Amino acid sequence: TQLLEQSPQFLSIQEGENLTVYCNSSSVFSSLQWYRQEPGEGPVLLVTVVTGGEVKKLKRLTFQFGDARKDSSLHITAAQPGDTGLYLCAGAPMKTSYDKVIFGPGTSLSVIP
């Protein structure tokens, strides 16, 4: 069974602070995705990383895929209240496509104005 772990589980920070969220597994994934989910809504895809060591930037968000494709991190610079939400990482097991993923338990982020 392939499992994804995320840390921290909860994070409450002040507006303007930086933060990093981690996603770890003992398994190798062909790709890894990050989603953000707001209350009452479904997850929304932020980014997909495919290559080991890959770094992608989305405005103030920086995503990195580990060299061994077993872990990933999400770094947010100068967090804003609009960044508040549940951040989920999701991995596609080897030899499967982007649309068959398993999710981690999520990191609940609260950014206080």
Add this chain to the structure above:
Amino acid sequence: ETGVTQSPTHLIKTRGQQVTLRCSSQSGHNTVSWYQQALGQGPQFIFQYYREEENGRGNFPPRFSGLQFPNYSSELNVNALELDDSALYLCASSRRGSSYNSPLHFGNGTRLTVT
């Protein structure tokens, strides 16, 4: 472009009853996946449908079943409801092609409460 829509948005059922949840996939998508998300947890994969057939299943009992229709919409059926079935049920559609499979696009879910 029409997104993924799910119905109903909320539902209350009694233990032992049966429930059917519905999902219309995003325009141009041909694959539907269903996930169960318990409160405070990440979504758990139930199953996926492609070309009207089940194309992968997670660790869920047979009382969880589904259908995909020719227009790519889908239903999730749960029989003999248990209290632990209370959760947000998410539908996600994607496009599976010969050379590229798109990521998942989620609906806003159906909140099922079993009493």
